[in-house]
Amino acid sequence: MLNRLLCNVIYIYICTAEHHIETYFMSKKMATLLLPNNYEVCLCCYTLIVLVPSLYLINRFVLKKIKDRNYQHQSTCDIPPGSRGLPFIGETLHFMAAINSTKGFYDFVRVRSLRYGNCFRTNIFGETHVFVSSTESAKAILKNESGKYSKRYIRSVGELVGNESLLCASHQQHKLIRSRLTKYLLSTGSLSMFLKQFDELVIQNLTAWEHRATTVVLHEALKIASEAMCKMLMSIDNGPKLELLRKEVIHVCEAMLAFPLRFPGTRFYMGLQARKRIMSMIEKEISERRSGLGVCREDFLEHLLGDDDHKGCHDDATNTNSSTLSDAEIQDNILTMIIAGQDTTASAITWMVKYLDENQEVLHKLRNEQFQVASKTPTGSFLTLEDLNDMPYASKVVKESLRMASVVPFFPRLALHDCEIEGFKIQKGWNVNIDARAVHLDGTVYNDPSKFNPSRFEDESKPYSFLAFGMGGRTCLGINMAKAMMLVFLHRLITTYRWKVIDQDSSIEKWAMFSRLKSGCPVIVTPITYASA
Structure with missing residues (x-):
C-alpha cells in the first residue's frame, strides 16, 4: 500500500518538474487551481513529500531485494529476465508513456519482449508483472486456473469494473x-x-x-x-x-x-x-x-x-x-x-x-x-x-x-x-x-x-x-x-x-x-x- 502511495506522489512530482502537470490533471484550469505560480516553491514542497517517505521506505526496499535474491538462490531456476526500473515505481512511467502514445500500451510489452525474449518481468504500479508469449505457456496457465492461477487485472481496471465482476472474481x-x-x-x-x-x-x-x-x-x-x-x-x-x-x-x-x-x-x-x-x-x-x-x-x-x-x-x-x-x-x-x-x-x-x-x-x-x-x-x-x-x-x-x-x-x-x-x-x-x-x-x-x-x-x-x-x-x-x-x-x-x-x-x-x-x-x-x- 505504501509503495503504491509513494508511486502516486512521485508521478505528480515528476510531472510538475517537467512542467507537464496539465497533461495529467487533464485541463489548464485544474492545473491552475492545484499548483502555485511559483514552480520553485512547488518543487520544494513536492521534494519534501517524496524524500521523507523515501527515507522510511528505503529499508523495506533493501529487505525486499535481499529476499528476492535469497529466493532466487534457493532454486535451480532463475527468475525471468527484466528490469525493476526505478525504486518503488518500477517502470510505471514507461508504461504510462506508452499508453499516452499512438503506438498503444502494448508497445511497452513489445519492446521488452524483443529485449528479453518470450518471458520477462517488469514492475508496474508497485507490483511485479511477468509477460509470457508462447502457446505452451498459455496452455500451462489457462489449463491450471483452478489451482495455480486466478484472474487479476491491474488495480485501475479492478476498481472500475468492481470486485464482483467476472473479470476479478475468485x-x-x-x-x-x-x-x-x-x-x-x-x-x-x-x-x-x-x-x-x-x-x-x-x-x-x-x-x-x-x-x-x-x-x-x-x-x-x-x-x-x-x-x-x-x-x-x-x-x-x-x-x-x-x-x-x-x-x-x-x-x-x-x-x-x-x-x-x-x-x-x-x-x-x-x-x-x-x-x-x-x-x-x-x-x-x-x-x-x-x-x-x-x-x-x-x-x-x-x-x-x-x-x-x-x-x-x-x-x-x-x-x-x-x-x-x-x-x-x-x-x-x-x-x-x-x-x-x-x-x-x-x-x-x-x-x-x-x-x-x-x-x-x-x-x-x-x-x-x-x-x-x-x-x-x-x-x-x-x-x-x-x-x-x-x-x-x-x-x-x-x-x-x-x-x-x-x-x-x-x-x-x-x-x-x-x-x-x-x-x-x-x-x-x-x-x-x-x-x-x-x-x-x-x-x-x-x-x-x-x-x-x-x-x-x-x-x-x-x-x-x-x-x-x-x-x-x-x-x-x-x-x-x-x-x-x-x-x-x-x-x-x-x-x-x-x-x-x-x-x-x-x-x-x-x-x-x-x-x-x-x-x-x-x-x-x-x-x-x-x-x-
Missing part, C-alpha cells in the same frame, strides 16, 4: 456467477432474440451512411453495439437514458489504464465517478422492478431477478443463498458486459473493415458468399442463426480479423503458488500476463503471420494459438454473441455498400484499454445492388 465466485449468467447468454432463445434486435439496429444505422460525405466506422459501431447491449441487458433502447449511460461507460473505459490516483480532475477519478453513477442507475432499475413499478421485460436483468423470485429471495438485495447473485454481483457484471459487448466488438468491427479494404481479393470472395446468403433470405426479413451458420468464409474473416487486431492484447492472471514457467521461477503473488498478440503473430504457429489470410483457418489451428476470447475455464462468456454481431454487421455492410477507407493511418487511440484505431476508420460508401455486385 475461482469459486467465478463458477457461481458464470453458471447463472450462462443460462441466459448461451441459450438459443436469447441469442436468437438478440440477433434480431442487433440486425434491426444495423439496418437502421447503415441506411443513414448513404447521405453522409464520410462515416467513421468506430463511432457507428460503438453506437450500434452500445444500444444493442443496453437493450438486451436492461431494455434501455433509446432516449436520454441510453445516451447518458453510453457517455458514462466511455468515461469508465477511458480510465481503465489511467494512473490510479483518486484526485479530482484525473482520468481515473472521473472514471470512478462515472462508475458510481452507472451503479446508481442499475440499482434504481432493480428497485423499480422489485417494487413492481417497472414494466415486466424479457431481458437479462429480468432473468436474474426472476430466478431469485422463484427461489423466494427476489426482494432480498443481500441474500446469502449460495445459488443466487447479490445485487452487487448483478450490477458489476452488467457493467462488465456493457463494456465488453460495446468496446471490444466495435473495435474489432472497425479493424475488420480496414483489413477488408486493404485486401480486395478477400473482399471479393466474401461478397460473393454474402450475396448467396442474401439471395436465400426473404426481402425484409432478419438474419437467423441458420443464416450465420451458412457463412463459413465470413466466419474465417472474423477470426482472422480478431487474430490480426488482438483487440484484447493480453490476459492477466495471478500466481496463487510458487511455480515455474518456461524454466523460470514465478513467485506467489506475482501477476502473470499471457501475451495474446505475440501468440497471434508467432511465425512458428502462423505462416506469414502479418498477412491477412482468412483461409489459414481452413486447417486445424494449434491448441491455445487463438486467444481472442481467452481459453479454458474463463473463456469469454459472450463469445457466440460477439461473433454473431460481427457476422451480422459484415453481412449488412457487404450487401449494402462498397467502401473506401480514406485514412490509412494505423495509429492506436491513446488511453484505450482495447486496441482501436485512432482515426476511427473513416470511409466513403457507395450503394450497391445485386446487379452491380
Whole structure:
C-alpha cells in the first residue's frame, strides 16, 4: 500500500518538474487551481513529500531485494529476465508513456519482449508483472486456473469494473456467477432474440451512411453495439437514458489504464465517478422492478431477478443463498458486459473493415458468399442463426480479423503458488500476463503471420494459438454473441455498400484499454445492388 502511495506522489512530482502537470490533471484550469505560480516553491514542497517517505521506505526496499535474491538462490531456476526500473515505481512511467502514445500500451510489452525474449518481468504500479508469449505457456496457465492461477487485472481496471465482476472474481465466485449468467447468454432463445434486435439496429444505422460525405466506422459501431447491449441487458433502447449511460461507460473505459490516483480532475477519478453513477442507475432499475413499478421485460436483468423470485429471495438485495447473485454481483457484471459487448466488438468491427479494404481479393470472395446468403433470405426479413451458420468464409474473416487486431492484447492472471514457467521461477503473488498478440503473430504457429489470410483457418489451428476470447475455464462468456454481431454487421455492410477507407493511418487511440484505431476508420460508401455486385 505504501509503495503504491509513494508511486502516486512521485508521478505528480515528476510531472510538475517537467512542467507537464496539465497533461495529467487533464485541463489548464485544474492545473491552475492545484499548483502555485511559483514552480520553485512547488518543487520544494513536492521534494519534501517524496524524500521523507523515501527515507522510511528505503529499508523495506533493501529487505525486499535481499529476499528476492535469497529466493532466487534457493532454486535451480532463475527468475525471468527484466528490469525493476526505478525504486518503488518500477517502470510505471514507461508504461504510462506508452499508453499516452499512438503506438498503444502494448508497445511497452513489445519492446521488452524483443529485449528479453518470450518471458520477462517488469514492475508496474508497485507490483511485479511477468509477460509470457508462447502457446505452451498459455496452455500451462489457462489449463491450471483452478489451482495455480486466478484472474487479476491491474488495480485501475479492478476498481472500475468492481470486485464482483467476472473479470476479478475468485475461482469459486467465478463458477457461481458464470453458471447463472450462462443460462441466459448461451441459450438459443436469447441469442436468437438478440440477433434480431442487433440486425434491426444495423439496418437502421447503415441506411443513414448513404447521405453522409464520410462515416467513421468506430463511432457507428460503438453506437450500434452500445444500444444493442443496453437493450438486451436492461431494455434501455433509446432516449436520454441510453445516451447518458453510453457517455458514462466511455468515461469508465477511458480510465481503465489511467494512473490510479483518486484526485479530482484525473482520468481515473472521473472514471470512478462515472462508475458510481452507472451503479446508481442499475440499482434504481432493480428497485423499480422489485417494487413492481417497472414494466415486466424479457431481458437479462429480468432473468436474474426472476430466478431469485422463484427461489423466494427476489426482494432480498443481500441474500446469502449460495445459488443466487447479490445485487452487487448483478450490477458489476452488467457493467462488465456493457463494456465488453460495446468496446471490444466495435473495435474489432472497425479493424475488420480496414483489413477488408486493404485486401480486395478477400473482399471479393466474401461478397460473393454474402450475396448467396442474401439471395436465400426473404426481402425484409432478419438474419437467423441458420443464416450465420451458412457463412463459413465470413466466419474465417472474423477470426482472422480478431487474430490480426488482438483487440484484447493480453490476459492477466495471478500466481496463487510458487511455480515455474518456461524454466523460470514465478513467485506467489506475482501477476502473470499471457501475451495474446505475440501468440497471434508467432511465425512458428502462423505462416506469414502479418498477412491477412482468412483461409489459414481452413486447417486445424494449434491448441491455445487463438486467444481472442481467452481459453479454458474463463473463456469469454459472450463469445457466440460477439461473433454473431460481427457476422451480422459484415453481412449488412457487404450487401449494402462498397467502401473506401480514406485514412490509412494505423495509429492506436491513446488511453484505450482495447486496441482501436485512432482515426476511427473513416470511409466513403457507395450503394450497391445485386446487379452491380
